[in-house]
Amino acid sequence: MIPPTFDYLVPATLPEAIALLHEHGDEAKVLAGGHSLIPAMRLRFAEPSHLIDISHIPGLDYVREEGGFLKIGTMAREVVLEDLPWISERYPLLVDTTKMIADPQVRNLATVGGNLAHGDPANDHPATMLAYRAEIEITGASGARIVPIDEFFTDFFTTALEHGEILTEIRIPIPPSRSGGCYLKVERKVGDYAAAAVAVQLSLAADGSIEQAGIGLTNVAALPTRAVDAENALRGQQPSDALFAQAGQLAADASSPADDLRGSAEYKLTLIRELIQRALRRSVERAQGRS
Amino acid sequence: MIMCKTSKEIGGMGHSLKRKEDARFIRGLGKYTDDVQLPGMLYMDIARSPFAYAKIKSIDKSAAMEIPGVLAVITGEDLKQYNLHWMPTLMSDTQMVLPTDTVMYQAQEVAAVIATDRYIAADAVQALENSIEYEQMKPLIDPHKALDADAPLLRPDKEGRTDNHIWHWQTGDQEATEQAFDEADVVVKEQVYIPRIHVASIETCGCVASYEKAEGKLTVWMTTQAPHAIRTVIALVAGHVGLSEERIRVISPDIGGGFGGKVPVYPGYVIAIAASFLIGKPVKWIEDRSENLQADSFARDYHMTVELASTKEGKMTGLRIKTLADHGYTDAAANPSKFPSGLFSIVTGSYDIPTAFTEMDAVYTNKPPGGVAYRCSFRVTEAVHAIERITDVLAQKLGRDPADLRFQNFIQKDQFPYRSALGWEYDSGDYAPALRKAMDMVGYEELRKEQAEKRARGELMGIGISSFTEIVGAGPSKDFDILGIKMFDSAEVRIHPTGKAIARFGTKSQGQGHETTYAQILAEELGIPAMHIQIEEGDTDTAPYGLGTYASRSTPTAGAAAAKAAHKIRDKARKIAAYLLEVSEEDLEWEPGKFFVKGAPERSKTIQDIAFAAYTNHPQGMEAGLEATHYYDPPNLTFPFGSYICVMDIDPKTAEMKIRRFVAIDDCGNIINPMIVTGQIHGGLAMGIAPAMYEELIYDDDGNILNGTFMDYLLPTSVETPNWETGHTITPSPHHPLGAKGVAESPTVGAPPAVANAVVDALSHLGVTHVDIPVTPFKVWKILKEKGVIS
Numbered sequence A: 001m002i003p004p005t006f007d008y009l010v011p012a013t014l015p016e017a018i019a020l021l022h023e024h025g026d027e028a029k030v031l032a033g034g035h036s037l038i039p040a041m042r043l044r045f046a047e048p049s050h051l052i053d054i055s056h057i058p059g060l061d062y063v064r065e066e067g068g069f070l071k072i073g074t075m076a077r078e079v080v081l082e083d084l085p086w087i088s089e090r091y092p093l094l095v096d097t098t099k100m101i102a103d104p105q106v107r108n109l110a111t112v113g114g115n116l117a118h119g120d121p122a123n124d125h126p127a128t129m130l131a132y133r134a135e136i137e138i139t140g141a142s143g144a145r146i147v148p149i150d151e152f153f154t155d156f157f158t159t160a161l162e163h164g165e166i167l168t169e170i171r172i173p174i175p176p177s178r179s180g181g182c183y184l185k186v187e188r189k190v191g192d193y194a195a196a197a198v199a200v201q202l203s204l205a206a207d208g209s210i211e212q213a214g215i216g217l218t219n220v221a222a223l224p225t226r227a228v229d230a231e232n233a234l235r236g237q238q239p240s241d242a243l244f245a246q247a248g249q250l251a252a253d254a255s256s257p258a259d260d261l262r263g264s265a266e267y268k269l270t271l272i273r274e275l276i277q278r279a280l281r282r283s284v285e286r287a288q289g290r291s
Numbered sequence B: 001m002i003m004c005k006t007s008k009e010i011g012g013m014g015h016s017l018k019r020k021e022d023a024r025f026i027r028g029l030g031k032y033t034d035d036v037q038l039p040g041m042l043y044m045d046i047a048r049s050p051f052a053y054a055k056i057k058s059i060d061k062s063a064a065m066e067i068p069g070v071l072a073v074i075t076g077e078d079l080k081q082y083n084l085h086w087m088p089t090l091m092s093d094t095q096m097v098l099p100t101d102t103v104m105y106q107a108q109e110v111a112a113v114i115a116t117d118r119y120i121a122a123d124a125v126q127a128l129e130n131s132i133e134y135e136q137m138k139p140l141i142d143p144h145k146a147l148d149a150d151a152p153l154l155r156p157d158k159e160g161r162t163d164n165h166i167w168h169w170q171t172g173d174q175e176a177t178e179q180a181f182d183e184a185d186v187v188v189k190e191q192v193y194i195p196r197i198h199v200a201s202i203e204t205c206g207c208v209a210s211y212e213k214a215e216g217k218l219t220v221w222m223t224t225q226a227p228h229a230i231r232t233v234i235a236l237v238a239g240h241v242g243l244s245e246e247r248i249r250v251i252s253p254d255i256g257g258g259f260g261g262k263v264p265v266y267p268g269y270v271i272a273i274a275a276s277f278l279i280g281k282p283v284k285w286i287e288d289r290s291e292n293l294q295a296d297s298f299a300r301d302y303h304m305t306v307e308l309a310s311t312k313e314g315k316m317t318g319l320r321i322k323t324l325a326d327h328g329y330t331d332a333a334a335n336p337s338k339f340p341s342g343l344f345s346i347v348t349g350s351y352d353i354p355t356a357f358t359e360m361d362a363v364y365t366n367k368p369p370g371g372v373a374y375r376c377s378f379r380v381t382e383a384v385h386a387i388e389r390i391t392d393v394l395a396q397k398l399g400r401d402p403a404d405l406r407f408q409n410f411i412q413k414d415q416f417p418y419r420s421a422l423g424w425e426y427d428s429g430d431y432a433p434a435l436r437k438a439m440d441m442v443g444y445e446e447l448r449k450e451q452a453e454k455r456a457r458g459e460l461m462g463i464g465i466s467s468f469t470e471i472v473g474a475g476p477s478k479d480f481d482i483l484g485i486k487m488f489d490s491a492e493v494r495i496h497p498t499g500k501a502i503a504r505f506g507t508k509s510q511g512q513g514h515e516t517t518y519a520q521i522l523a524e525e526l527g528i529p530a531m532h533i534q535i536e537e538g539d540t541d542t543a544p545y546g547l548g549t550y551a552s553r554s555t556p557t558a559g560a561a562a563a564k565a566a567h568k569i570r571d572k573a574r575k576i577a578a579y580l581l582e583v584s585e586e587d588l589e590w591e592p593g594k595f596f597v598k599g600a601p602e603r604s605k606t607i608q609d610i611a612f613a614a615y616t617n618h619p620q621g622m623e624a625g626l627e628a629t630h631y632y633d634p635p636n637l638t639f640p641f642g643s644y645i646c647v648m649d650i651d652p653k654t655a656e657m658k659i660r661r662f663v664a665i666d667d668c669g670n671i672i673n674p675m676i677v678t679g680q681i682h683g684g685l686a687m688g689i690a691p692a693m694y695e696e697l698i699y700d701d702d703g704n705i706l707n708g709t710f711m712d713y714l715l716p717t718s719v720e721t722p723n724w725e726t727g728h729t730i731t732p733s734p735h736h737p738l739g740a741k742g743v744a745e746s747p748t749v750g751a752p753p754a755v756a757n758a759v760v761d762a763l764s765h766l767g768v769t770h771v772d773i774p775v776t777p778f779k780v781w782k783i784l785k786e787k788g789v790i791s
């Protein structure tokens, strides 16, 4: 549980951080909250030669609505999302997710950006960002680019981030009125990664039918998973138990979980089927302003 | 109601005094082994085996030795030169300090590195681990296969051994029990497994060994629950290299939890001591979390076949149990009793069962050695689980309410002292009021109604009862010893001229609050305010000899010794008071804090007056000073008990479980500090639901540990922990000088069957009679799936 020697660098600006990444090559890693990276280093699974700590760069930890988006600076800590009343009100899916991540001690340091950049399909924010159809701002030596969330996770623990790039911002389109969402997770104990979890974000039309649906699934495949068929089946339909059951089945069909200590693949598929139905019911209630 | 004989200022028994030790603990100012820093101190780290069973082909030290700052690499061959490569276990077995040819479990110590810096040591271990060649062998993991003809012979080093069987042990009247079963109207039987678990104390194990060549003196600061016993063990096993007991000092500083895991002597301690002895510099070794979890002694791992016989009216008539114990590759049990299966024979529990017979077999496997008595006297948790589970199985079979069946079979108040079928003499008990109180507190009858209604709606809810009897306070010398040393414990009390006191003990607190409770016992007996009584433990150079703290033995033994020593002091104080008041001793009466003349209470001398006189104005011919020592050999164990009720809700779709209520009524006799007792119960209950719902060390067929970190070895947190509802009844121990019994282990022992019984109760209408702990949602899901509840 003792990491090998490494150098610790503290850039004051973003360009300086990017320059350091280029200077030190493949063995350098960005350090954000450190709650995924440092455990990996202590087990010597990750042995970076240089840690480039971006937490002292000013202006990377904002949370604000601007230009049609909720913009989250990469260094915004989980605890900030938990504590903002207007976030709870307008982004219930996001707050649900945050509250299911680890425990307060971890959330005091862990960042939303790190949670996505880590590329771990067991992390909770990826599914949520899929459901929100978020966009990721990535900054490199030649400036910033925007990557839709669907293109961000490219492989197991791999993302669209190229070497020398830093994830700088997460953008969630501001949901229209009559929207609601919900995150449900089954875990063995607090702080555990999900046996299975679902993120649902819905918008209702004036007639109460489902206008837009986003569904992300956590830890049921090598990548964070969008339940595309379930989303399609919901769109344009009036909410009903039968419809939700169908969506649950389609979401399970989109999953390919593995047997592990949390349970068998079959168990996890049962969870997905059930959680989807519950999350849809809850999201509709929230969209209708009933909870 | 708890009655107090002393004022709040004195703070004797029954007062909820704030813990004196917390002043430093809550400020983070405790002094633990890892806080010890000595000039020139070196650091040790250990290379461990990646395989469960393998021959060591070669160890190349060079890569590690080349790292600047590395002073030595120590292997089994190196220790062999001093005949220190093996050590004895408490169970007369042998354990490798470092292997010379074969590794026996994954994470076993293979070689040690000594370096000038903790980080360099870790780098050197990585280099060393990459330079050890093994030849893997097929390990023996399943204890049920240990005696198969094709099983590998794991301990060829043991002369005359032809299989992996360690020992057989049986107790009770076999013939009478057979007969009871033949004649029974009803027999129930279950296979019950208690998983392999780990104590996981917040502080891992470690030591700082400092051998000073010039004086020939060894000082070891270490995480041990039994410093005096360790000193003697070191003298016995290292005498041949010149370590003699008067020149060995073991200091057990503040300890961050022990729970039995800090009773054994681990190889790391021995290697660090050997290294300091050879190099002549202090050597620090502190395990990391994974090493602690993967390599240190496990607990439990007991396979039981449990059978209970009864009449059709529900009167229990016989109990029969066969067990298989998986001890890993050596029997290194931290078991202080003379019985290889510890106190398992408490298994008749709270019930008046006329006959019983138990037999146990222990086998070797390629797993870490053990086991430790994790927050229970050895094998008591297993026993209580067996009897409390099978009682519910019988109730289910008879269609009886499990509470009702318990009331019918309880040992009755007037049967105490009660001799059980397996030979224990229970000191005192009154079981029915405790269960009744728990049922009233939880609202038992209404809950049963609610359950029936929910069942009709397809909802799952269960109510689980556990009415356990514990056996603690090791122990009477006829049944207990460690290496022949009898299991008394000791107190040495000195009163200073100003009437303040210091007292030292042979036990060692690891969080139990001895600095407060011992002070309260002395305050009770001497009337000196507990605030002004300094308690010390853990330094073998200063404290009187004792066997340490585990098995809830401190109050039953050292607590009793404190009371007895106080009585000796009071006897002398009476003489001094009589002299000062110019009356005869018989004319004096005692109330906490002073002697007064019978019939003339205004003529009195306080204990402070007397203490001053003991140094300034004592009667001629009397020795000066006011102090006493007592070694207490308990005449019997103490038998605390209680009744717990757990209410469990289960989600019929996802199988998620939630403890809705948990009521715990405990009886530990007279209570010294109610707040500390409640704290012990809270902590113990959390440690009780842990193996019941979360904890298990899991190995694959190759002996790889699958959950060797806290990511997958699941310790419950405050979120998983329900709001404990506690209460007590008081049935004093007739043989303990204070009427007190041990308490800290009752909840760990009593809680698991309450949880398991609640889950089975929730599923009983589906025909479920047993679920092994830990009962996880996945396990329950499989049952619901099999029974067609979940499609």
Ligand SMILES: Cc1cc2nc3c(=O)[nH]c(=O)nc-3n(C[C@H](O)[C@H](O)[C@H](O)COP(=O)(O)OP(=O)(O)OC[C@H]3O[C@@H](n4cnc5c(N)ncnc54)[C@H](O)[C@@H]3O)c2cc1C
Pocket (backbone or CB within 6 Å): A029, A030, A031, A032, A033, A034, A035, A036, A037, A038, A039, A074, A100, A101, A102, A103, A106, A109, A110, A111, A112, A113, A114, A115, A116, A117, A118, A122, A123, A124, A125, A161, A165, A166, A167, A168, A191, A192, A193, A194
């Ligand atoms: C006990 C515990 C329990 C946990 N439970 C959960 C849980 O239930 N659910 C969950 O989702 N997570 C959980 N986590 C993970 C936690 O949320 C992590 O902190 C988070 O996944 C990573 O965020 P971080 O800021 O700590 O990133 P770090 O650990 O600092 O970094 C993680 C990785 O991302 C890279 N990185 C970070 N920021 C950037 C950036 N801006 N640009 C480019 N690369 C970057 C780093 O180089 C590193 O490779 C848990 C962690 C712990 C310790």
